[in-house]
Amino acid sequence: MNEFIGECRKEWQRLGVPDPVANEMAADLTADIDEAEAEGGSAEDVLGNSLFDPQHFAASWAEARGVTSTPSTPSTPSTAPRRSLSRRQIAAAALAALAVVLVMGALVLGIGHQSASVAMSVRKILGPGSVHWFGAGPATPPARVFVSGPSFAVGHGPGPAIVAVGLLLAGVVVLGLAVFYWAPWARRHSK
Amino acid sequence: MGQSDGRRSQLLRGVLDLCLLAVMAEGPAYGYEMTKRLRARGLSIVGEGSIYPLLGRLERDDLVETKRAASNGGPPRKYYSMSPEGKRALEEGVREWQAARDAIDGALDLVKVEVRP
Numbered sequence: 514m515n516e517f518i519g520e521c522r523k524e525w526q527r528l529g530v531p532d533p534v535a536n537e538m539a540a541d542l543t544a545d546i547d548e549a550e551a552e553g554g555s556a557e558d559v560l561g562n563s564l565f566d567p568q569h570f571a572a573s574w575a576e577a578r579g580v581t582s583t584p585s586t587p588s589t590p591s592t593a594p595r596r597s598l599s600r601r602q603i604a605a606a607a608l609a610a611l612a613v614v615l616v617m618g619a620l621v622l623g624i625g626h627q628s629a630s631v632a633m634s635v636r637k638i639l640g641p642g643s644v645h646w647f648g649a650g651p652a653t654p655p656a657r658v659f660v661s662g663p664s665f666a667v668g669h670g671p672g673p674a675i676v677a678v679g680l681l682l683a684g685v686v687v688l689g690l691a692v693f694y695w696a697p698w699a700r701r702h703s704k
Numbered sequence: 705m706g707q708s709d710g711r712r713s714q715l716l717r718g719v720l721d722l723c724l725l726a727v728m729a730e731g732p733a734y735g736y737e738m739t740k741r742l743r744a745r746g747l748s749i750v751g752e753g754s755i756y757p758l759l760g761r762l763e764r765d766d767l768v769e770t771k772r773a774a775s776n777g778g779p780p781r782k783y784y785s786m787s788p789e790g791k792r793a794l795e796e797g798v799r800e801w802q803a804a805r806d807a808i809d810g811a812l813d814l815v816k817v818e819v820r821p
Contacts, residue, residue, distance in 0.1 A: 537782070542756070544779050545736035559736055563754040570754060577760035 520567035529582030530575050608691035615684030622677035725794040734781035
């Protein structure tokens with residue numbers, strides 16, 4: 514019988530059932546089985562056919578009580594409807610979405626910065642009036658013009674580029690967090 | 705499991721929670737004590753699976769109240785008793801069961817069979 518309780522404990526641990534709750538369930542089960550055996554019965558009088566599937570029994574009980582923190586993977590196919598997304602999955606999805614936004618922001622800033630640089634280079638070479646800005650309003654003149662070598666590269670200075678790189682790095686970090694949150698769930702479901 | 709056992713199992717599954725609430729109406733009880741009370745009424749539900757997940761669901765749905773107390777010379781046990789919500793759920797469930805039973809009886813009474821105990 515200790516073996517049955519031990520299997521239940523393993524399953525509760527895997528499902529993230531808090532230790533005090535798992536201890537309480539194990540104690541209740543032990544006391545009931547002891548009583549049945551003291552009366553000349555057996556553990557089957559208490560557990561029925563659940564005695565032969567401790568993993569499923571432990572998962573069913575914990576889920577019914579709502580004390581699991583991770584989704585279970587029952588050993589037998591279930592006809593129950595699929596559970597909604599766990600908080601961990603939702604966090605991973607939100608982080609992934611944030612990562613995409615950050616990377617997109619970095620790309621937009623980077624491309625915008627590069628376009629302004631090219632346009633200012635052309636204006637520098639061909640003279641004023643050679644570059645026409647399209648859009649809602651007049652283009653903002655560069656905060657700082659610099660010249661590097663004979664190519665007359667002109668830009669806005671390091672500001673937007675640094676922001677773009679910062680956003681890109683932040684995006685990568687957030688994406689890493691998303692993978693960190695998603696991976697354990699994905700590993701469990703690929704078994 | 706024969707066809708008869710399968711049907712019995714399915715019929716019981718829908719009312720096991722009501723049966724547990726009904727035996728709690730006799731007074732607070734711990735898990736195995738409820739099993740024994742049901743058996744004393746001729747209903748052995750353990751064969752359908754343990755009652756613990758069902759008790760867990762009743763607890764989660766606030767249909768029962770629990771307290772830990774010493775049993776007769778044994779370790780402290782978790783005693784279940786019906787909450788006010790549980791009492792309402794039991795009354796409503798019994799009404800539904802009786803209505804369903806009467807309707808089914810109305811259909812099945814047309815069939816004459818020898819009923820074995």
